[in-house]
Each structure stands twice: as C-alpha cells, then as structure tokens.
Amino acid sequence: MSCRACAFIRKGALNLALALDRFANALLMGSANETLSQRTARARAAGHRWASVACAVLTWAANRLGTPGDHCANSLDGDGTYGVELWHWSPPSD
Incomplete structure (x- = not known):
C-alpha cells in the first residue's frame, strides 16, 4: 500500500472515530x-x-495512539468557550 493510501485510510478512521465519539456524547x-x-x-x-x-484513562489511551499531553485539556476550545449541554456542571456537594 502506498503512503498516500495509508494517509487516506488513517484520516478516514480518525473522522469515523470522531463521529462516533460525538454520537456517544449526544x-x-x-x-x-x-x-x-x-x-x-x-x-x-x-x-x-x-x-x-x-x-487519566483517556489521556493514557491518546498517548498510546501518539497524541502527547493531557488529552482532556487539549480537547477544550482554545478561546476558552465550552460546548453547550442540557445542564450545567456544578461542583459536587461533598
């Protein structure tokens, strides 16, 4: 398989994983x-x-796949805005 084909398959697999991740979140x-x-x-x-x-688990898995750093922190939007949910996270009442 050529490098171009490998890159195409890798990009497709990453797009599919992202779509499934967003679907699970929904x-x-x-x-x-x-x-x-x-x-x-x-x-x-x-x-x-x-x-x-x-x-910690997500970061461990992402690091094994070649993504360095704190996966959760890296996933937040760079402009400081956050996504919209049907509820707001509040601090736990311990």
Whole structure:
C-alpha cells in the first residue's frame, strides 16, 4: 500500500472515530458538536472525581495512539468557550 493510501485510510478512521465519539456524547444528553473528552474536561474542572479518573484513562489511551499531553485539556476550545449541554456542571456537594 502506498503512503498516500495509508494517509487516506488513517484520516478516514480518525473522522469515523470522531463521529462516533460525538454520537456517544449526544446519546448521553450532551451536545452533538463536542466530544466526550471535552465534556469530561469540564466535569473535571468542576471538581468531579470520576472525571479525573476518566481523563487519566483517556489521556493514557491518546498517548498510546501518539497524541502527547493531557488529552482532556487539549480537547477544550482554545478561546476558552465550552460546548453547550442540557445542564450545567456544578461542583459536587461533598
């Protein structure tokens, strides 16, 4: 297989993974325009412990696939805006 074909297949696989990620987020009552990583990063910022664990797992998986750094933090929009959900994350009441 040529390098051009490999790049085409890789890009298609990444696009499909992104679409499935956004679809899963929409099924969980999140915005269809954002990923589970973005949503989890906001939950972590709000102080939810489960989100810290989830971000660690997502970062570990992304690092194994060649994406360096904190995957959840990298997934947030660069302009400081966040996606829209049907509810707002609030700090846990511990």
